[in-house]
Amino acid sequence: MPNLILHHFDFSPFAEKARLVLGFKDLAWDSVQIPMVMPKPDLMPLTGGYRKTPVLQIGADVYCDTRLIARELERRFPSPTLFPDGNRGLSLALSHWSDTALFEPGAGLSMALTTQVPEAVLADRREFFTFMDFSRLASDIPHLSTQLRANAALVDEQLADGRAYLLGALCGWADITSYFALWMARTFVPAAQDLLASFARTHAWEARMRAIGHGRRREISAAAALETARTAMPEPGRGVDGSDPLALSEGDAVRVTPADYGRVPVYGTLVTLDTEEVAVRRSAAEVGTVVTHFPRIGYRIERAGSA
Ligand SMILES: N[C@@H](CCC(=O)N[C@@H](CS)C(=O)NCC(=O)O)C(=O)O
Structure with missing residues (x-):
């Protein structure tokens, strides 16, 4: 598996959640310090416009929002579990x-x-x-x-x-x-x-x-993280739940937008849609093809004219 790369800044409270999950599971991870305000030119190619902190990158897969970061780290590293009893x-x-x-x-x-x-x-x-x-x-x-x-x-x-x-x-x-x-x-x-x-x-x-604590942390450059994305292949998507009320299909052009604050839409081609997650495939010169993942709860998904 490619290295875990957390894009964050030390003062970020939401990033503290992610750092503690990494510590709780005693994981080794790479840290990329991102700016506290826009512009975030080395993050945007990975996220497609999502600007919030933190973001977890694993190869060419990019996980936005601590609610999904927790689930994804649990899926890949089930022990010790975040959900005991x-x-x-x-x-x-x-x-x-x-x-x-x-x-x-x-x-x-x-x-x-x-x-x-x-x-x-x-x-x-x-x-x-x-x-x-x-x-x-x-x-x-x-x-x-x-x-x-x-x-x-x-x-x-x-x-x-x-x-x-x-x-x-x-x-x-x-x-x-x-x-x-x-x-x-x-x-x-x-x-x-x-x-x-x-x-x-x-x-x-x-x-x-x-x-x-925060597990085993090593600082790397944003350029190294972009290079990791560029040379990796995203994981295959899980497909689209046929009973989903939005009646979307794999391959549809969609936009995904946080429903609370920081409502910047991310455009891409739908690869995963279920009750846990929505993920879109996108391309950018700096990273090649990546898949950007969001939690389902708290995100609005709409058809888009083009990906
Ligand atoms: N729902 C998001 C919220 C993340 C969030 O609001 N983070 C703050 C920093 S702690 C933020 O994005 N601030 C603006 C920024 O970093 O540009 C999550 O759980 O990750």
Whole structure:
């Protein structure tokens, strides 16, 4: 199998999820640091326009969005499992809660209060994070603080019986996807230390999560990652589910667009469509032919005039 290449930047909270999965599975991986704002000229040939962080590249296959990155790493490296005790569906469903209810108030507070994020990044995110009302951010600090605290309290309640991890004795995706939002709050929101101070069990759990580490990481250049894509063949697609309500067929020209924020469409030829994933084949001079994969949940798929 080609090397795992994570396109990310160290400050990215969503990338922290992916790094922890790599650590949890004790994997060796290559790291490509990408810019925190557009333009991202070495990433676009791989993704076809998707700009969010992180992106996982395996040869000529490009996996966008942590929800799919987790599934794909689990498929290729099943042990140790991210879904212990038969909790796969529940764990994956929890991503939505952590990416919105737990993450968004912390993200709002970090935009309002951080001194660490450069002005160019703040300016970019004002346009990009369409789920935030920047005009009332300053006056919303108390409200956002309550939302962060009330959602973090759910983590603490879950740990109330003394269990080590959210779903029991074993760590998994439920922990990783919940932890990343608290990692962000603690990293970027100085007031988070006070806001979360009474959650002693959560604090101890966070230390266990930090101890997972990031696996075996090596820095490589973006040029090397593009070369890897250019010299690899994408994996065969899984085909199109005939009972899918969109009634699309393999080979159809489609566009795939995040349904939440950063709604940039990616155009390509459909190779996989099922309830887990949508994948399109595309070509670009820098990478040759690649397949770009997205999770099904949270993405809109439409027919396109041309691929
Ligand atoms: N649903 C995506 C969300 C990723 C996301 O919003 N990442 C942030 C960084 S933590 C981002 O893309 N920011 C804009 C950028 O990196 O250009 C996922 O789970 O990967």
